Amino acid sequence: xxxxxxxxxxxxxxxxxxxxxxxxxxxxxxxxxxxxxxxxxxxxxxxxxxxxxxxxxxxxxxxxxxxxxxxxxxx
Numbered sequence: 001x002x003x004x005x006x007x008x009x010x011x012x013x014x015x016x017x018x019x020x021x022x023x024x025x026x027x028x029x030x031x032x033x034x035x036x037x038x039x040x041x042x043x044x045x046x047x048x049x050x051x052x053x054x055x056x057x058x059x060x061x062x063x064x065x066x067x068x069x070x071x072x073x074x075x
Contacts, residue, residue, distance in 0.1 A: 006038035010059035013039045017056065028056055 005013060005027075013036065017027035026032060036055030040046055040062075049058040 002035070005032075005035040007042065008039050009042060009063070010036065010039045011063040014056060014059050014063070028054075030054070 005016075008016070013027065017024050027035065033055045036059060037049075040049075040055075040059070043063075046062060049055055053061065
């Protein structure tokens, strides 16, 4: 199952992490960063994750359409 994570789109990986507590614990742990980096490579060549963000936070920023700077969603 771990090998499959590398073939998912980062948005799908983040959605999977949001499905249950065990998946969240597994995918949000810092040791899961290689899964996130490999998943990011499936969408081409996006910029590297900034040092001040975790890989899941970067996936959320890059691949979810809601506004991240405003308290109002979907702007």
